[in-house]
Amino acid sequence: MIKDYVKVTEPEEEVLKERLQEERAKLFGYQMKLKDARLPVMVIFEGWDAAGKGSILGKVIKNIDPRFFQVATKDAPPTPDEARRPFLYRYFVEIPEAGKFKFFDTCWMKEVTDGVFRGELDKEAYESRIRSINMIERQLTDNGYLVMKFFFHISRKEQKRRLETLRASKDTSWRVSSEDMKQNENYDKCLKIFDRYLHDTNRSTAPWYIIDAKEKKWAELQVIHYLNQGIDTALKNSSQAVPILQNTFRMKQMPLLKDIPLDKTISDEEYKSELKRLQAELHRLHNVVYRKKIPVIIAYEGWDAAGKGGNIKRITGALDPRGYIVHPIASPEPHEKARHYLWRFWNRLPKTGHIAVFDRTWYGRVMVERLEGFCSENDWQRAYNEMNEFEKELTDWGAVVIKFWVQIDSDTQLARFTERQNTPEKQWKITDEDWRNREKWDLYEDAINEMLQKTNTSFAPWYVLESVDKKYARIRALQIVVDRLKKACDKK
Amino acid sequence: MIKDYVKVTEPEEEVLKERLQEERAKLFGYQMKLKDARLPVMVIFEGWDAAGKGSILGKVIKNIDPRFFQVATKDAPPTPDEARRPFLYRYFVEIPEAGKFKFFDTCWMKEVTDGVFRGELDKEAYESRIRSINMIERQLTDNGYLVMKFFFHISRKEQKRRLETLRASKDTSWRVSSEDMKQNENYDKCLKIFDRYLHDTNRSTAPWYIIDAKEKKWAELQVIHYLNQGIDTALKNSSQAVPILQNTFRMKQMPLLKDIPLDKTISDEEYKSELKRLQAELHRLHNVVYRKKIPVIIAYEGWDAAGKGGNIKRITGALDPRGYIVHPIASPEPHEKARHYLWRFWNRLPKTGHIAVFDRTWYGRVMVERLEGFCSENDWQRAYNEMNEFEKELTDWGAVVIKFWVQIDSDTQLARFTERQNTPEKQWKITDEDWRNREKWDLYEDAINEMLQKTNTSFAPWYVLESVDKKYARIRALQIVVDRLKKACDKK
Numbered sequence: 001m002i003k004d005y006v007k008v009t010e011p012e013e014e015v016l017k018e019r020l021q022e023e024r025a026k027l028f029g030y031q032m033k034l035k036d037a038r039l040p041v042m043v044i045f046e047g048w049d050a051a052g053k054g055s056i057l058g059k060v061i062k063n064i065d066p067r068f069f070q071v072a073t074k075d076a077p078p079t080p081d082e083a084r085r086p087f088l089y090r091y092f093v094e095i096p097e098a099g100k101f102k103f104f105d106t107c108w109m110k111e112v113t114d115g116v117f118r119g120e121l122d123k124e125a126y127e128s129r130i131r132s133i134n135m136i137e138r139q140l141t142d143n144g145y146l147v148m149k150f151f152f153h154i155s156r157k158e159q160k161r162r163l164e165t166l167r168a169s170k171d172t173s174w175r176v177s178s179e180d181m182k183q184n185e186n187y188d189k190c191l192k193i194f195d196r197y198l199h200d201t202n203r204s205t206a207p208w209y210i211i212d213a214k215e216k217k218w219a220e221l222q223v224i225h226y227l228n229q230g231i232d233t234a235l236k237n238s239s240q241a242v243p244i245l246q247n248t249f250r251m252k253q254m255p256l257l258k259d260i261p262l263d264k265t266i267s268d269e270e271y272k273s274e275l276k277r278l279q280a281e282l283h284r285l286h287n288v289v290y291r292k293k294i295p296v297i298i299a300y301e302g303w304d305a306a307g308k309g310g311n312i313k314r315i316t317g318a319l320d321p322r323g324y325i326v327h328p329i330a331s332p333e334p335h336e337k338a339r340h341y342l343w344r345f346w347n348r349l350p351k352t353g354h355i356a357v358f359d360r361t362w363y364g365r366v367m368v369e370r371l372e373g374f375c376s377e378n379d380w381q382r383a384y385n386e387m388n389e390f391e392k393e394l395t396d397w398g399a400v401v402i403k404f405w406v407q408i409d410s411d412t413q414l415a416r417f418t419e420r421q422n423t424p425e426k427q428w429k430i431t432d433e434d435w436r437n438r439e440k441w442d443l444y445e446d447a448i449n450e451m452l453q454k455t456n457t458s459f460a461p462w463y464v465l466e467s468v469d470k471k472y473a474r475i476r477a478l479q480i481v482v483d484r485l486k487k488a489c490d491k492k
Numbered sequence: 493m494i495k496d497y498v499k500v501t502e503p504e505e506e507v508l509k510e511r512l513q514e515e516r517a518k519l520f521g522y523q524m525k526l527k528d529a530r531l532p533v534m535v536i537f538e539g540w541d542a543a544g545k546g547s548i549l550g551k552v553i554k555n556i557d558p559r560f561f562q563v564a565t566k567d568a569p570p571t572p573d574e575a576r577r578p579f580l581y582r583y584f585v586e587i588p589e590a591g592k593f594k595f596f597d598t599c600w601m602k603e604v605t606d607g608v609f610r611g612e613l614d615k616e617a618y619e620s621r622i623r624s625i626n627m628i629e630r631q632l633t634d635n636g637y638l639v640m641k642f643f644f645h646i647s648r649k650e651q652k653r654r655l656e657t658l659r660a661s662k663d664t665s666w667r668v669s670s671e672d673m674k675q676n677e678n679y680d681k682c683l684k685i686f687d688r689y690l691h692d693t694n695r696s697t698a699p700w701y702i703i704d705a706k707e708k709k710w711a712e713l714q715v716i717h718y719l720n721q722g723i724d725t726a727l728k729n730s731s732q733a734v735p736i737l738q739n740t741f742r743m744k745q746m747p748l749l750k751d752i753p754l755d756k757t758i759s760d761e762e763y764k765s766e767l768k769r770l771q772a773e774l775h776r777l778h779n780v781v782y783r784k785k786i787p788v789i790i791a792y793e794g795w796d797a798a799g800k801g802g803n804i805k806r807i808t809g810a811l812d813p814r815g816y817i818v819h820p821i822a823s824p825e826p827h828e829k830a831r832h833y834l835w836r837f838w839n840r841l842p843k844t845g846h847i848a849v850f851d852r853t854w855y856g857r858v859m860v861e862r863l864e865g866f867c868s869e870n871d872w873q874r875a876y877n878e879m880n881e882f883e884k885e886l887t888d889w890g891a892v893v894i895k896f897w898v899q900i901d902s903d904t905q906l907a908r909f910t911e912r913q914n915t916p917e918k919q920w921k922i923t924d925e926d927w928r929n930r931e932k933w934d935l936y937e938d939a940i941n942e943m944l945q946k947t948n949t950s951f952a953p954w955y956v957l958e959s960v961d962k963k964y965a966r967i968r969a970l971q972i973v974v975d976r977l978k979k980a981c982d983k984k
Contacts, residue, residue: 209738236733241725
């Protein structure tokens with residue numbers, strides 16, 4: 001595959017210079033158009049060591065104003081901190097924002113092909129990485145990203161020549177690692193690994209472009225040409241609707257909200273003793289989780305005034321503050337809105353052994369964003385599967401994912417709203433927006449039912465907390481968290 | 493994969509009926525919108541024998557006016573005539589036209605999975621089929637088709653029950669073949685083959701939808717629901733621009749037209765003797781080609797008045813009329829324009845052992861259609877690769893593909909135009925359009941150069957026929973055809 005691609009004929013010096021000037025000017029012209037169209041462009045450079053990725057990158061960005069691009073250098077192995085996150089994390093947090101370029105000096109490919117080369121990734125692990133990568137690249141393009149992937153190719157001989165030239169000079173010899181030399185010695189083995197990776201990740205929505213990197217100017221021309229071509233195509237797609245994939249994950253059955261009885265209560269006495277017992281147990285488990293390096297994600301969704309805050313407090317009250325964090329999720333900031341809607345959650349993932357509690361979550365996409373028209377119909381319809389995929393990444397990584405729906409009925413909400421309104425020290429908790437949302441109760445209920453049906457996966461199921469009696473709901477939540485953590489600790 | 497997909501919960505009778513009515517009405521409403529948007533919809537039904545594909549198909553089309561859909565039944569193996577065409581042929585000729593549905597009661601999947609099951613397709617052949625299928629599905633969606641793929645799933649037990657019920661009655665026992673029984677006996681083996689196929693062809697632009705086919709009404713609801721969802725998404729994509737894939741084929745270098753000397757001539761004497769010799773040789777080879785069942789495709793492109801017609805006559809003059817056909821290609825008819833631009837060429841492919849000569853070809857896409865704006869820029873930019881892929885299918889099938897560019901300079905064209913104008917019996921050969929095209933000589937020359945550079949593949953290269961001396965060009969053409977056929981016959 002790689003060797004065939006690069007049989008493009010290099011134009012003559014004269015023509016090359018002329019075309020290079022044209023394409024550079026075109027790229028320069030595109031930056032403002034990108035900004036206006038709010039198109040995010042993710043440019044990935046991969047390829048052989050010493051193929052000139054860095055130097056071509058330097059040339060390409062000369063045509064772009066520094067306000068419109070950033071560079072992410074990812075060719076070093078993950079730092080200890082990064083190694084304690086899911087595989088995709090250290091790349092995904094770097095995705096560009098709308099209207100800007102992000103250049104990746106190697107991305108998720110290198111980590112995988114290096115792993116295969118060193119024998120650290122077996123077939124199964126490799127295939128799981130490929131699934132993750134195809135998933136995330138599809139999610140990006142489905143969500144309006146332009147993803148341009150370049151593979152810089154040079155021959156074994158050319159690579160050897162370059163490495164030897166670099167080694168010969170005192171100024172540059174530090175740039176040649178033993179890894180580089182090993183790649184050249186095992187050129188054919190590497191070529192096979194690269195070829196397979198390219199084949200496995202070459203999708204028409206984010207295809208590979210192989211760059212004949214023997215001559216610098218020629219390589220630059222190829223890159224800028226394909227980049228311009230990709231931008232041109234993406235800009236023509238003003239209205240983006242993409243096919244909605246079938247949900248591929250095993251689902252658990254989920255009752256409709258209206259069929260869930262809300263009459264459960266707990267006595268004060270039992271509440272006190274259970275709270276004490278379960279919090280002590282949770283505290284103990286938090287230590288085990290920490291030692292066993294199990295990441296835990298607890299996600300809270302529920303009606304306004306359902307009692308999420310108080311519920312969360314009873315969980316965190318049992319935890320060591322150095323080992324957990326609560327993320328209150330409001331409407332996204334401008335820099336968050338400018339990226340994939342899951343970005344701000346990827347960004348807040350806990351390290352292994354830590355617990356992250358989300359007070360409201362990514363499910364806003366299919367509730368408030370759906371009902372208020374903050375995203376298109378195509379966007380929220382696609383989101384069920386995308387969120388399942390997101391949670392699958394988390395559980396495959398080893399995380400325990402617990403999703404709570406805190407449930408009350410409409411009358412209970414009204415009573416609590418009224419009480420808040422009438423109690424001076426609680427008035428800050430109630431806003432006009434709460435009342436407006438309340439008017440849309442039925443629409444929300446339909447959306448929530450659809451959400452619960454479509455995202456109740458076997459690996460990240462929902463738990464409904466019946467919260468007309470808030471105390472009952474707290475004990476239920478504690479019990480579920482304790483059960484899930486115990487199971488996870490026993491397994492590991 | 494298959495088993496997980498179908499863990500969807502079937503709704504209760506009441507809800508199911510209601511939703512079915514809704515979705516049916518929606519589908520009914522879509523048919524006129526499809527027509528207005530000129531959206532072609534290709535619906536593929538695949539799955540287990542006795543899964544109810546036919547009966548669900550019958551239910552789905554009840555909601556569509558017969559003017560707007562057709563059914564293609566492809567579950568029988570290829571006929572002897574079809575077996576003498578490329579694998580994709582018998583499916584591709586059935587693609588729907590703009591604004592209409594075409595339902596496939598099995599398509600290219602069944603032929604491949606049956607072949608694997610019977611051990612007729614080895615790994616290499618299987619992978620080549622998968623490449624062809626992914627290529628053609630991408631070409632269809634890139635060219636604005638909606639491709640909806642449904643896999644009907646039932647369990648081994650359910651299949652057995654159905655087959656036995658069918659066999660038990662005299663009226664239906666004929667419907668159960670020994671093949672069906674064999675599939676049930678080898679259910680797990682088949683499941684593996686299906687699973688692999690689905691995995692290998694599940695692309696986000698034409699994804700698979702797995703249908704839980706245990707209950708008829710429920711299966712119908714799933715199909716119509718996904719169909720409506722797909723149509724809805726496709727209708728939202730008014731302006732369609734898709735990424736331009738890198739040309740993945742090995743190219744031969746090609747000179748620019750201006751650098752090709754046109755001073756070659758041949759004496760009358762040599763012309764006569766060579767013509768006689770080569771035509772005799774070609775006649776002999778035509779017989780060998782026929783016996784060895786080698787399909788031959790000779791494609792002519794060239795400037796107006798370059799001498800294509802006379803050149804073709806010298807080729808066909810040597811051939812047995814039962815074994816060749818000349819296809820003069822004019823602008824497409826309405827029913828041709830309503831389909832993928834390569835459809836009318838797929839439709840005209842020769843059988844094995846036959847020769848098809850095309851007087852003008854699919855390359856119109858990147859010449860007249862490009863320059864006259866008959867297709868979008870994205871369309872013609874994509875076309876180079878698409879045409880290379882088309883020719884790759886042909887050569888992989890075993891065809892000899894010979895592409896001629898008949899070359900003259902602008903002065904020669906002027907002289908010939910003037911002579912035609914001034915010679916009463918030749919005046920029919922010259923139109924106002926010819927003069928108008930002539931004014932765009934430079935634009936055409938640029939387009940032709942780009943075409944020659946981007947489609948001069950190793951498997952289907954271009955041959956430039958220097959035709960200022962038409963006789964020279966004829967001898968050259970004969971020589972090339974004779975050489976290529978000789979090589980092909982020697983190899984087989």
